[in-house]
Structure formats: C-alpha cells, structure tokens
Amino acid sequence: MSAPRPRAAILSVGSELLLGDLTDTNATWMSVRLRERGVAVLHHLAVGDDLDAIVAAVRWLAGRVDLVVVGGGLGPTSDDLTREALAAATGRPLEHREELEEAILARFVAAGRPMAPRNRRQARVPTGATAWPPAGTAPAFAVPLDVDGPGGAREVQLVALPGVPWEARELWDDAVGSRLDALGATGATVTRTVRVVGRGESDVAAVVEPLLADDPEVTLAFLARRRAVHVRLTATGADVAGARARTQPAVDAVVAALGAAVVGVDEDDLEAVVLRRLAARGETLATAESATAGAIAARLAEVPGASRVLVGGVVVYADAAKARLAGLEPDLVAREGAVSAPVTAALARAARDRTGADWGLAVTGVAGPGPVVAPDGTELPPGTAHWAVCGPDGEVVTEGRRLTGDRPAVRERLGSAALDLLRRVLDGAVGSA
Amino acid sequence: MSAPRPRAAILSVGSELLLGDLTDTNATWMSVRLRERGVAVLHHLAVGDDLDAIVAAVRWLAGRVDLVVVGGGLGPTSDDLTREALAAATGRPLEHREELEEAILARFVAAGRPMAPRNRRQARVPTGATAWPPAGTAPAFAVPLDVDGPGGAREVQLVALPGVPWEARELWDDAVGSRLDALGATGATVTRTVRVVGRGESDVAAVVEPLLADDPEVTLAFLARRRAVHVRLTATGADVAGARARTQPAVDAVVAALGAAVVGVDEDDLEAVVLRRLAARGETLATAESATAGAIAARLAEVPGASRVLVGGVVVYADAAKARLAGLEPDLVAREGAVSAPVTAALARAARDRTGADWGLAVTGVAGPGPVVAPDGTELPPGTAHWAVCGPDGEVVTEGRRLTGDRPAVRERLGSAALDLLRRVLDGAVGSA
Numbered sequence: 081m082s083a084p085r086p087r088a089a090i091l092s093v094g095s096e097l098l099l100g101d102l103t104d105t106n107a108t109w110m111s112v113r114l115r116e117r118g119v120a121v122l123h124h125l126a127v128g129d130d131l132d133a134i135v136a137a138v139r140w141l142a143g144r145v146d147l148v149v150v151g152g153g154l155g156p157t158s159d160d161l162t163r164e165a166l167a168a169a170t171g172r173p174l175e176h177r178e179e180l181e182e183a184i185l186a187r188f189v190a191a192g193r194p195m196a197p198r199n200r201r202q203a204r205v206p207t208g209a210t211a212w213p214p215a216g217t218a219p220a221f222a223v224p225l226d227v228d229g230p231g232g233a234r235e236v237q238l239v240a241l242p243g244v245p246w247e248a249r250e251l252w253d254d255a256v257g258s259r260l261d262a263l264g265a266t267g268a269t270v271t272r273t274v275r276v277v278g279r280g281e282s283d284v285a286a287v288v289e290p291l292l293a294d295d296p297e298v299t300l301a302f303l304a305r306r307r308a309v310h311v312r313l314t315a316t317g318a319d320v321a322g323a324r325a326r327t328q329p330a331v332d333a334v335v336a337a338l339g340a341a342v343v344g345v346d347e348d349d350l351e352a353v354v355l356r357r358l359a360a361r362g363e364t365l366a367t368a369e370s371a372t373a374g375a376i377a378a379r380l381a382e383v384p385g386a387s388r389v390l391v392g393g394v395v396v397y398a399d400a401a402k403a404r405l406a407g408l409e410p411d412l413v414a415r416e417g418a419v420s421a422p423v424t425a426a427l428a429r430a431a432r433d434r435t436g437a438d439w440g441l442a443v444t445g446v447a448g449p450g451p452v453v454a455p456d457g458t459e460l461p462p463g464t465a466h467w468a469v470c471g472p473d474g475e476v477v478t479e480g481r482r483l484t485g486d487r488p489a490v491r492e493r494l495g496s497a498a499l500d501l502l503r504r505v506l507d508g509a510v511g512s513a
Numbered sequence: 514m515s516a517p518r519p520r521a522a523i524l525s526v527g528s529e530l531l532l533g534d535l536t537d538t539n540a541t542w543m544s545v546r547l548r549e550r551g552v553a554v555l556h557h558l559a560v561g562d563d564l565d566a567i568v569a570a571v572r573w574l575a576g577r578v579d580l581v582v583v584g585g586g587l588g589p590t591s592d593d594l595t596r597e598a599l600a601a602a603t604g605r606p607l608e609h610r611e612e613l614e615e616a617i618l619a620r621f622v623a624a625g626r627p628m629a630p631r632n633r634r635q636a637r638v639p640t641g642a643t644a645w646p647p648a649g650t651a652p653a654f655a656v657p658l659d660v661d662g663p664g665g666a667r668e669v670q671l672v673a674l675p676g677v678p679w680e681a682r683e684l685w686d687d688a689v690g691s692r693l694d695a696l697g698a699t700g701a702t703v704t705r706t707v708r709v710v711g712r713g714e715s716d717v718a719a720v721v722e723p724l725l726a727d728d729p730e731v732t733l734a735f736l737a738r739r740r741a742v743h744v745r746l747t748a749t750g751a752d753v754a755g756a757r758a759r760t761q762p763a764v765d766a767v768v769a770a771l772g773a774a775v776v777g778v779d780e781d782d783l784e785a786v787v788l789r790r791l792a793a794r795g796e797t798l799a800t801a802e803s804a805t806a807g808a809i810a811a812r813l814a815e816v817p818g819a820s821r822v823l824v825g826g827v828v829v830y831a832d833a834a835k836a837r838l839a840g841l842e843p844d845l846v847a848r849e850g851a852v853s854a855p856v857t858a859a860l861a862r863a864a865r866d867r868t869g870a871d872w873g874l875a876v877t878g879v880a881g882p883g884p885v886v887a888p889d890g891t892e893l894p895p896g897t898a899h900w901a902v903c904g905p906d907g908e909v910v911t912e913g914r915r916l917t918g919d920r921p922a923v924r925e926r927l928g929s930a931a932l933d934l935l936r937r938v939l940d941g942a943v944g945s946a
Contacts, residue, residue: 098554100544111533121531124559373814374807377828381806392834395810401825404868
C-alpha cells in the first residue's frame with residue numbers, strides 16, 4: 081500500500097458499560113470491520129452518559145486519529161447526550177431536520193406504535209452534519225472536527241451510530257464506509273482462520289510458528305476457544321483478493337502440517353463440516369446424550385439446513401431414561417456405570433437403531449461440580465467422559481478421556497470431542513467406516 | 514456516604530482487543546468489582562502493545578481519576594510493555610526483584626516445566642513499587658503517580674494486573690483491594706435484579722418507572738436479554754447489608770407491580786426456578802423438542818443438581834423422529850402440520866408418557882431463515898411457534914405466538930416461552946394444575 085493507513089478510534093457512550101452491566105461487543109465488531117478496510121484502530125474508549133466526559137473523550141481521541149466512531153447515546157431520553165456532545169466539541173449548534181423526523185415517524189408507523197414527543201430529539205444533528213435515516217429510531221450522522229497538531233491543522237471525521245448492535249450494523253456501510261472512502265482507505269486486510277480440534281494451543285503453536293517464521297507478510301495469532309483452537313493468519317493487500325492471495329500459501333502450509341486435527345478453514349466449523357459431509361453422502365444422524373443433555377443436537381440445529389441430516393435423538397440424563405428412551409439393559413448401567421465406554425457404545429447404537437438414522441452419536445460424562453462413584457467404588461472426577469459413534473454398518477468406535485474445565489466447559493468440550501470423532505470416522509481417519 | 518466516591522479507570526493493553534480478536538470482558542468484571550466497593554468507574558480504555566500509546570493513555574486517565582487499573586502487557590515477550598510504560602510514566606526506572614524471580618521460578622517448578630530466560634523480565638517492576646507474587650507467571654504491582662491538577666498536586670494509584678482473566682481475578686483483592694482501602698473506599702454498592710419473562714422492555718419500563726420516580730436512593734436500569742428482561746435496582750450504603758436494605762422496598766414494589774411476569778430475583782433465573790419448584794414437589798420433567806432440538810433440556814442441565822428433576826427427553830427434529838421417538842400418528846402431523854398446537858400438545862403428552870416423568874414440556878416452531886408451508890397451504894413465517902405443558906393429571910396447556918428475531922433468537926425465545934409456561938402452570942397462574 082502506498083497511502084498511509086488511516087487511524088481510527090471507537091468511543092462507546094453508556095454508563096451501563098462502566099457499571100459492568102454490559103460488555104462492549106460493538107467495539108469488537110467495529111474493529112473487525114475497520115481492520116478489513118485496512119484501518120489501524122488505536123483506541124477503544126468507553127465513557128458514561130456525561131456531557132463533559134464525552135466532549136473530553138472526543139477531543140483526546142481526535143488528537144490521535146483520523147476517524148472517531150461514536151457508538152451510543154443517540155436515544156430519545158435526557159440521558160442520551162452524544163448529539164449535544166458532538167455539537168459542543170465541533171462548535172456546531174444542533175439543528176432540527178424535518179426529513180429525519182419524518183423518517184423516524186415512518187419507523188413508528190411501520191411498527192404500529194405512536195411516536196412519543198421525546199423522539200423528536202432524535203431528529204437533531206450538529207449544524208451541517210451529514211445524516212442517515214434510522215434503522216431503528218436513531219439516525220446516524222457524521223461531522224468533521226478541525227484539530228491543530230504538530231503538522232498543522234487537519235480534519236478529523238466524527239461519526240455517530242446508535243448503540244443497539246443491529247442498528248449500528250445496518251447503518252455502518254453508509255455512515256462509516258463513506259468516511260473511509262473519503263479518507264482514502266483503499267487497502268484491505270484479510271484474516272483466515274484454520275480451526276483445530278483435539279490439540280492444545282501451545283502444541284499447535286509449536287507446529288505452526290516455525291512454518292511462518294520467515295514470512296513477514298503474514299501475521300500469526302492463536303485463539304483458544306472452548307470448541308476449537310483458531311490459528312489466525314492475517315495479510316494486507318491493495319484489495320481483498322490481493323490480501324487473500326497473500327494468505328493462501330500460509331493457510332496451505334498450516335493445514336498440511338496439522339493434518340487430521342484441522343476441522344476446517346474460515347467459517348467451516350465442526351458442526352457445518354459434519355453436516356455437510358453427511359449431506360454429501362445422503363446419510364442421516366441421531367444423538368443419544370447424557371451429560372450434554374441435548375446440547376449436541378442443539379448445536380447441529382444452529383446450522384440452517386441441519387434438518388436434511390439431523391433426525392433427532394434422545395436425551396438420556398437419568399438412568400431411567402437410558403432404559404426407557406434408549407432401551408438399555410438396566411443391568412448394563414448397573415454393572416459398567418452410567419459413565420463408561422460400554423454404556424456410551426450401547427447408546428450410540430440405540431440412537432441409530434431407534435431412529436432409523438444412518439449414524440448414531442452418543443456421550444456420557446461427569447460434568448461436575450462433584451465426582452460420580454463407579455460401580456467398582458472408584459471415584460470418577462468431573463471431566464471424566466466417553467463418546468462413541470455408530471456407523472451405517474453397525475460398528476461402534478468409542479473414545480474417552482478426562483476433559484478440563486468447569487461444568488459448562490466440560491459439557492461444551494464433550495460435544496466437540498464427540499462431533500470431532502464423527503468427523504474423523506467420516507474422513508476414514510479413525511475406525512473402519 | 515460522607516467521603517467522596519473514589520474514581521477509577523480501567524486501561525486494557527493488548528493489540529488483540531483493537532484487532533477485534535478479543536472482547537474486553539476483563540473490563541466488565543473489574544467494573545462490577547469496583548462498583549461493589551462504591552467506586553465510580555469513569556473510563557474503559559484499550560490501547561495496543563505500543564509504549565508511547567500506553568504512556569499517553571496512563572497520563573490522560575491519571576488526570577481524571579484516583580485509580581488506574583492496567584490490565585495486560587505483563588507477559589515475558591518483547592511485546593509486553595506495561596512494565597516499561599509505567600516506569601516511563603512515573604519516572605521510576607525498572608528494577609529487578611530477586612524475590613519475584615524466585616516466585617516465578619516456583620510456579621514453573623510446580624508446573625513441571627523449565628523457566629525460560631525471558632521470564633526473568635517479569636520480575637522487573639518500577640523502582641519502589643509494591644509487588645505481589647504471580648498467580649500464573651506475571652507478578653502484579655502498584656505504583657503511585659503524582660499529577661498536577663487545578664486543585665494542586667495529588668497522588669494517583671496505578672495498579673498493573675495480568676491480562677489472563679483468572680490470574681487477574683486471583684490477584685485482584687491483594688493488589689486492587691489494598692489500593693481501595695488506602696483511597697478510603699469504604700462504601701458498598703449493591704445491584705438487585707428482578708427477572709421478567711413474557712413482557713417487552715418498554716412495557717416493563719412503563720410499569721416500573723413511576724414506582725421509583727420519587728426514590729432518589731435507588732437507581733433504575735433495564736436490560737433486555739433474549740431470555741428475560743432484567744430490571745436492575747442499585748443503591749449505595751456504608752456496607753453491603755446497608756446498601757441491600759435500601760434496595761429492598763424497591764424490589765418488593767417492582768415484584769408486586771409486575772405480578773406473575775416476575776420469574777425471580779437476583780440469581781434466580783427461569784431454569785433454576787422451574788427446577789427448584791419441581792424438586793420441592795418431588796416431581797420430574799421430560800422434554801420433546803422440535804425447533805429447539807435439545808436446547809431446552811441442555812439449558813436445564815446447565816444448573817448443577819438438575820438430575821434430581823430432569824429425566825431426559827426426545828429431540829424430534831424430523832417428522833420421522835416425531836413418529837419413531839414420540840409415537841405420534843403420522844396422520845396427525847400430515848393433517849395439522851409439524852408446527853401446530855395439536856402436534857405440540859401430543860408431543861408434551863408423549864414426553865411425559867414415554868419417560869414416566871410427572872411433567873412433559875414440548876415445543877414446535879419455524880426457526881427460519883425460510884418459512885414453512887402448513888398442510889392447508891398457508892405459509893408459516895419464521896418465528897411461528899407453539900409450546901405445551903402436560904401435567905401429572907395428563908391435562909395439556911398449549912400456547913403459541915409469533916416470536917421475533919433471527920434463527921438463534923427464535924430458538925432461544927421459544928425455550929424461554931416454554932419454560933415460562935411451565936413456571937406459570939406450577940404457580941397455578943395458568944391451567945388447572
């Protein structure tokens with residue numbers, strides 16, 4: 081890139097952030113969007129619903145960047161002070177815009193609700209501001225601020241967006257995108273994600289870091305999530321295609337080095353990959369879940385179109401359900417214990433047989449917080465878990481180990497372990513499917 | 514409170530925040546802790562791994578507050594610059610502390626790993642700083658900064674904590690708590706939460722706001738979550754018991770005004786309330802889930818001890834599963850449609866009968882993104898949903914309406930609607946249980 085990278089800051093207005101009632105996920109989303117346009121985000125700053133604090137924050141940030149995106153404080157109440165603060169910071173008194181009031185009124189009419197008098201406040205913007213009609217009831221606007229600096233006077237772009245996430249996202253391209261065009265943000269940054277299951281972050285880093293030690297164009301980062309470790313590869317280019325092309329050799333090298341531990345690249349998560357492979361084979365899946373109690377089926381059903389593959393399943397939380405819903409011999413559970421490889425294998429077979437699905441997937445485990453006593457008197461600590469897959473030929477593959485983390489983490493990791501076993505069986509990397 | 518409230522800011526150091534790779538949940542957690550001690554948090558600020566940016570941020574914040582908690586940038590690599598930045602900001606060069614190096618080494622010995630030479634960097638702190646041995650490998654430290662202001666010179670406390678959440682939490686009381694004691698933060702703030710299901714935020718606000726209009730001691734806030742609307746009532750007192758006592762009349766008034774729409778107070782969410790009422794009656798529950806595909810059972814199983822009540826259930830995602838796992842007549846589904854009140858009622862009855870549980874809970878719905886065509890040819894848009902409860906006497910109560918939001922929101926709201934119907938039936942507010 082030839083032009084210098086534009087610099088931006090995100091200012092979030094709202095006392096609920098400072099009280100700890102709300103986490104600022106807007107700043108995260110906006111940062112990703114700005115980064116994709118090649119913009120360097122230098123600061124996130126949160127301030128309360130206080131006029132002086134907002135003005136001071138705008139002035140400090142404007143001295144350091146080219147663009148300040150202000151989120152929140154555009155509602156209809158007296159606590160919503162972003163309009164007044166940007167008017168004060170820029171020395172441009174608020175003016176009422178008739179066309180904005182009409183656009184706000186139209187939103188109320190469409191929702192079949194009367195517009196309260198206080199919503200007229202939302203039609204006010206600093207004099208001369210560029211404004212966009214609302215997605216909800218708050219219009220967005222942009223206004224320039226002249227800043228004196230060591231290199232002489234320069235113009236900083238201020239953009240005000242609503243704090244409600246979907247409203248901000250809907251207005252983003254118009255309000256922020258247009259400012260980025262004006263700032264000459266023509267570069268593009270692309271981040272590719274290689275998703276890895278079944279290996280720890282440091283183990284993955286030890287394999288991947290040496291591969292990219294000599295590539296100054298690709299930035300490497302690792303993110304350890306409950307469901308997977310993400311290897312993130314970032315490159316910048318003149319446009320999206322160029323940036324993407326720069327990442328490709330690195331993506332290929334990482335995928336080759338990690339082999340079967342790679343679940344997918346970019347948006348390809350474990351659920352999507354498993355559903356797509358089964359759909360391609362024209363095969364269906366059913367579940368039998370003890371410790372996860374339906375969470376695996378629910379994860380699969382998060383994916384639109386899951387109904388082509390997911391038939392359903394049984395939640396066999398209590399031992400009574402293992403007998404009544406999965407038809408397990410009470411003797412088997414009494415002899416082997418509810419958390420055991422033989423019971424898990426029997427559940428995987430039952431999931432398949434009872435639904436007529438081609439594949440059955442089952443889990444048992446000790447989610448915690450306390451241990452469970454096995455029939456032989458040994459204590460199974462929290463995290464003890466088994467998972468099993470039954471294939472179209474009736475053959476069952478079982479795995480098990482002790483998973484780390486608290487109760488929610490164990491339940492989520494158990495779901496990932498089971499889905500990953502199914503993925504590896506489908507790939508022929510495990511068992512005889 | 515007689516003394517003025519101490520003011521604080523949270524400075525988070527780490528480029529991953531500005532790249533959008535990570536959301537700053539540390540700032541949320543710290544804000545809650547500070548608020549409980551009666552501290553006013555005025556700013557959250559995030560900066561990248563850049564020495565000048567960290568120094569500028571510390572100086573700007575120190576001009577506005579009494580305490581700056583700096584999170585992150587204490588690792589062993591050259592990107593970890595918080596130590597250097599606080600040394601520069603305070604004019605106190607870094608010094609090596611032998612006792613900190615020994616504490617770091619002890620952590621490595623305990624983990625059975627060798628200590629790398631670069632970890633010695635973590636034993637360096639600004640001259641004269643108070644330091645605490647690490648929870649992970651990064652010690653925390655505190656150092657004062659003299660600031661000139663309109664009222665003359667004053668001392669601002671800077672505290673550096675690791676960015677890893679569990680490490681920061683473990684060091685919090687020692688490092689930040691001790692500074693708050695020194696700042697005279699003796700007050701306490703308590704927030705109570707009244708959880709409301711089945712009514713919208715503005716509807717709830719219209720009922721609650723007039724109740725508290727004349728109470729200057731209790732601050733009111735509303736949070737609309739997918740699972741519930743939270744009415745938050747906050748008061749400050751000399752200690753936790755005093756602050757809590759001030760909130761109680763407001764909590765009582767809100768609960769009385771909202772009646773059966775109140776699910777619970779404070780930590781009492783819908784899942785916990787339903788499980789507790791069933792446990793008190795010695796009764797059990799089973800589910801039959803179509804659109805939610807196991808998510809309701811999984812939500813219940815998130816609560817430790819759920820196994821006393823939750824037997825299990827069936828996930829009847831495909832129509833074939835509705836027949837095979839729940840025993841529904843294929844005719845019924847063909848005639849009424851899979852998303853219909855009669856099918857949902859039959860599923861609730863099947864959940865109970867097939868498991869031997871006392872209660873059955875069932876849902877059907879169109880999660881989206883596309884519509885579903887009913888047997889009579891009408892299009893059921895996304896959000897169309899039914900839920901039903903079958904009680905110990907076999908009687909079934911069914912409700913239905915169109916839920917708003919995208920696919921994940923519809924699935925979550927459907928689960929809440931069904932659990933809330935069960936709660937109201939258990940309370941005798943609906944049906945004849």
